[in-house]
Amino acid sequence: MKAMSIGLLGLGTVGSGVVKIIEQHQDKLMHQIGCPVTIKKILVNDPAKERQVAIDKSLLTSNVDDILDDPEIDVIIEVMGGIEETKDHLLHAIRNKKHIITANKDLMALYGSQLLKEATANECDLFYEASVAGGIPILRGLADGLASDRITKMMGIVNGTTNFILTKMSQDGSAYEDVLKEAQSLGFAEADPTADVSGLDAARKMAILSTLGFSMTIDLDDVTVQGITEISEEDLAYSKKLGYTMKLIGLSSRDGEKVEVSVQPALLPEHHPLASVHNEYNAVYVYGEAVGETMFYGPGAGSLPTATSVVSDLVAVLKNMRLGVNGRSAVAPQYPKTMKQPSEIHAKFFIRLHVKDEVGVLAKITMLFAEHGVSFDKILQLPLNEKGSSEIVLVTHHATLTEFEKIQQKLNDYEMVKEIKSTYRVEGENGK
Amino acid sequence: MKAMSIGLLGLGTVGSGVVKIIEQHQDKLMHQIGCPVTIKKILVNDPAKERQVAIDKSLLTSNVDDILDDPEIDVIIEVMGGIEETKDHLLHAIRNKKHIITANKDLMALYGSQLLKEATANECDLFYEASVAGGIPILRGLADGLASDRITKMMGIVNGTTNFILTKMSQDGSAYEDVLKEAQSLGFAEADPTADVSGLDAARKMAILSTLGFSMTIDLDDVTVQGITEISEEDLAYSKKLGYTMKLIGLSSRDGEKVEVSVQPALLPEHHPLASVHNEYNAVYVYGEAVGETMFYGPGAGSLPTATSVVSDLVAVLKNMRLGVNGRSAVAPQYPKTMKQPSEIHAKFFIRLHVKDEVGVLAKITMLFAEHGVSFDKILQLPLNEKGSSEIVLVTHHATLTEFEKIQQKLNDYEMVKEIKSTYRVEGENGK
Numbered sequence: 001m002k003a004m005s006i007g008l009l010g011l012g013t014v015g016s017g018v019v020k021i022i023e024q025h026q027d028k029l030m031h032q033i034g035c036p037v038t039i040k041k042i043l044v045n046d047p048a049k050e051r052q053v054a055i056d057k058s059l060l061t062s063n064v065d066d067i068l069d070d071p072e073i074d075v076i077i078e079v080m081g082g083i084e085e086t087k088d089h090l091l092h093a094i095r096n097k098k099h100i101i102t103a104n105k106d107l108m109a110l111y112g113s114q115l116l117k118e119a120t121a122n123e124c125d126l127f128y129e130a131s132v133a134g135g136i137p138i139l140r141g142l143a144d145g146l147a148s149d150r151i152t153k154m155m156g157i158v159n160g161t162t163n164f165i166l167t168k169m170s171q172d173g174s175a176y177e178d179v180l181k182e183a184q185s186l187g188f189a190e191a192d193p194t195a196d197v198s199g200l201d202a203a204r205k206m207a208i209l210s211t212l213g214f215s216m217t218i219d220l221d222d223v224t225v226q227g228i229t230e231i232s233e234e235d236l237a238y239s240k241k242l243g244y245t246m247k248l249i250g251l252s253s254r255d256g257e258k259v260e261v262s263v264q265p266a267l268l269p270e271h272h273p274l275a276s277v278h279n280e281y282n283a284v285y286v287y288g289e290a291v292g293e294t295m296f297y298g299p300g301a302g303s304l305p306t307a308t309s310v311v312s313d314l315v316a317v318l319k320n321m322r323l324g325v326n327g328r329s330a331v332a333p334q335y336p337k338t339m340k341q342p343s344e345i346h347a348k349f350f351i352r353l354h355v356k357d358e359v360g361v362l363a364k365i366t367m368l369f370a371e372h373g374v375s376f377d378k379i380l381q382l383p384l385n386e387k388g389s390s391e392i393v394l395v396t397h398h399a400t401l402t403e404f405e406k407i408q409q410k411l412n413d414y415e416m417v418k419e420i421k422s423t424y425r426v427e428g429e430n431g432k
Numbered sequence: 433m434k435a436m437s438i439g440l441l442g443l444g445t446v447g448s449g450v451v452k453i454i455e456q457h458q459d460k461l462m463h464q465i466g467c468p469v470t471i472k473k474i475l476v477n478d479p480a481k482e483r484q485v486a487i488d489k490s491l492l493t494s495n496v497d498d499i500l501d502d503p504e505i506d507v508i509i510e511v512m513g514g515i516e517e518t519k520d521h522l523l524h525a526i527r528n529k530k531h532i533i534t535a536n537k538d539l540m541a542l543y544g545s546q547l548l549k550e551a552t553a554n555e556c557d558l559f560y561e562a563s564v565a566g567g568i569p570i571l572r573g574l575a576d577g578l579a580s581d582r583i584t585k586m587m588g589i590v591n592g593t594t595n596f597i598l599t600k601m602s603q604d605g606s607a608y609e610d611v612l613k614e615a616q617s618l619g620f621a622e623a624d625p626t627a628d629v630s631g632l633d634a635a636r637k638m639a640i641l642s643t644l645g646f647s648m649t650i651d652l653d654d655v656t657v658q659g660i661t662e663i664s665e666e667d668l669a670y671s672k673k674l675g676y677t678m679k680l681i682g683l684s685s686r687d688g689e690k691v692e693v694s695v696q697p698a699l700l701p702e703h704h705p706l707a708s709v710h711n712e713y714n715a716v717y718v719y720g721e722a723v724g725e726t727m728f729y730g731p732g733a734g735s736l737p738t739a740t741s742v743v744s745d746l747v748a749v750l751k752n753m754r755l756g757v758n759g760r761s762a763v764a765p766q767y768p769k770t771m772k773q774p775s776e777i778h779a780k781f782f783i784r785l786h787v788k789d790e791v792g793v794l795a796k797i798t799m800l801f802a803e804h805g806v807s808f809d810k811i812l813q814l815p816l817n818e819k820g821s822s823e824i825v826l827v828t829h830h831a832t833l834t835e836f837e838k839i840q841q842k843l844n845d846y847e848m849v850k851e852i853k854s855t856y857r858v859e860g861e862n863g864k
Contacts, residue, residue, distance in 0.1 A: 140576060145744070148740050148743035273729055292567065294729060295730065298723065299723065304724070307722070
């Protein structure tokens with residue numbers, strides 16, 4: 001029986017994991033697909049280099065066309081990273097009628113719609129489960145759920161580095177800079193952590209998730225992004241005191257046909273399932289009109305978890321090939337995109353202020369909120385070490401982002417308000 | 433284009449939900465499957481009865497053969513419940529080459545293997561996602577994961593009634609009997625709650641999950657079961673004090689080819705993701721050799737969540753029909769079953785004792801554990817109101833069930849030990 005031939009672009013940690021899993025699970029794959037699976041060629045920078053995995057050196061090539069133009073190769077697995085050049089390789093492969101599996105979130109966030117369109121036109125499959133949340137089968141879960149439901153909201157902890165940092169800061173009361181160094185030494189943060197701590201990596205994943213979940217083309221530019229670099233130990237201590245846990249939350253929500261997609265540090269009630277997602281783990285909390293609330297949890301990165309997702313995609317592609325039904329899985333976004341305006345975004349807000357320690361300060365501040373129709377869930381006032389100052393922490397009931405921003409502007413103008421130290425959204429309360 | 437015709441057995445809350453979803457999502461279903469879907473006949477006890485759902489009365493029948501023998505019906509959805517008679521109906525339908533979707537855990541736990549075998553022989557699909565954990569796509573998740581991984585352990589909160597009761601007992605410090613009454617008045621527990629509180633319902637689901645996850649025929653008789661009726665407020669208070677949360681845990685684990693499947697109240701570290709599964713929610717925590725730890729969370733019951741799972745199964749069956757590949761999904765268990773002996777079961781244990789308040793009691797007790805090679809993680813001794821008595825709570829490090837049972841026998845013989853009040857397993861620590 002003819003074997004299915006795979007071309008692998010990249011042999012880093014994920015690529016090595018894919019090689020290992022395909023070798024170790026050959027029997028199971030055969031059982032499910034009905035034919036053997038072989039890796040025919042692997043693209044590497046330097047075929048002569050010593051490798052961690054035992055690999056037949058004759059499979060290695062540094063010329064990508066050896067793979068893209070090989071008529072015997074049915075499926076391309078892309079685990080090399082990169083954006084522009086990689087996109088060109090994949091477009092070339094698709095035009096050669098090859099099916100694609102990619103773990104590349106940067107690529108999918110920028111060129112996902114284009115690649116999916118091209119794949120559909122060429123009756124090719126394009127699967128990208130590993131591009132969001134490593135080992136968690138979230139895209140498959142969404143696609144299945146979509147069959148008979150309407151997704152109204154997704155909240156995701158989709159970046160392991162920032163979740164590791166926030167978990168440690170929260171548990172140990174340590175400062176951001178110290179924990180970042182620890183994360184770097186443990187391999188949970190890169191030497192240049194910008195893409196992670198700025199929220200960009202999470203934003204890419206939320207663009208991919210939202211495009212699928214809402215069936216609209218959500219671009220990276222549509223995602224409002226705020227990272228974790230400004231979070232202080234004080235913010236975390238107050239969160240805890242008020243019964244919240246701080247997480248970097250990717251949020252996609254829809255009211256009617258209007259959507260919001262954002263990434264920001266937010267407070268969750270400490271009993272919310274997302275609040276128990278610790279360290280480098282990821283999770284996506286999904287609200288469906290019929291199914292209610294579900295959550296998918298697991299490792300968001302790592303060689304073997306990511307490789308496992310890639311191989312699950314491979315099985316799906318190979319089954320489709322045996323059935324002759326490739327190219328039907330990539331459903332083009334069905335709905336036009338309308339982003340919510342700030343006046344249409346409703347949330348609870350946390351705000352921490354330093355004020356002058358004078359009579360009537362709290363009354364004046366709460367009056368300002370009342371004038372904007374905003375009431376309070378929680379109020380805390382404490383003296384500061386700094387003489388003549390005190391600290392006020394407020395958690396509002398639901399308000400629009402517009403009203404909350406207007407209130408902040410006015411607070412800045414008040415002579416008694418020394419500084420607005422921080423503001424955060426509060427999410428996940430009352431089943432919202 | 434010819435429509436796919438469905439026969440529905442049962443029109444209770446889940447059946448009505450299925451009717452509603454198929455009507456409301458006709459466009460989406462058409463988009464995915466490529467043809468319309470219609471419900472042709474519905475089995476009910478009394479076709480004349482008034483119903484909550486608007487339904488064409490000409491579809492209703494009280495004669496099951498009108499459905500089972502209708503050559504135009506392609507798929508049977510069974511949401512009527514019952515075991516022996518229902519099994520006979522489904523076998524009859526399978527022999528008439530009809531595909532089956534069932535939400536019936538009682539049936540699948542007892543006759544799943546037989547039904548799957550018959551379905552495979554007749555090239556029919558038999559899907560049963562809704563039989564375990566209502567709206568959570570756990571069976572699909574396991575089946576996907578299995579493609580390229582090996583599952584070593586599953587821990588499940590798979591019964592909503594008992595989780596609701598334990599959550600309330602834990603939060604409010606209330607007694608079991610009081611919370612049970614509250615659960616009954618809220619509709620989270622049935623008038624006769626025996627199947628839930630005895631652990632039987634959870635055991636049925638763990639038998640179904642383990643059969644799929646380990647690819648072995650695990651019968652209900654293979655599952656060791658202990659319910660929640662003996663849990664006291666004191667046990668919950670001590671759990672909390674020691675940093676644990678008590679849950680009714682379904683546990684399937686495998687070392688080499690030997691497995692344990694059990695249901696019992698167990699203590700989890702309060703930061704474990706399963707510890708945040710509150711009220712009537714369900715979750716299954718899965719350990720895979722490659723993927724690591726993943727969790728699937730969602731509503732374990734309810735009309736619409738369960739109906740959503742049923743319709744997801746329906747989409748899978750209908751896609752298979754269009755592709756002409758039915759009957760390949762039910763993979764017969766591949767491995768022989770070997771259950772672990774008590775000497776092969778390793779766990780940490782919690783034990784609470786009432787002892788005479790004498791010099792050297794704790795020393796004598798800890799010595800006994802040491803003689804059996806068992807050391808301690810946590811020790812707590814407190815005076816009791818009862819004069820001359822004190823209470824000792826111990827949490828061991830890992831020990832075999834055999835050694836722990838031997839120790840309990842000896843403790844019972846000690847004159848200074850008044851009573852062993854309770855023992856529980858401690859699970860979910862250190863990534864185990």
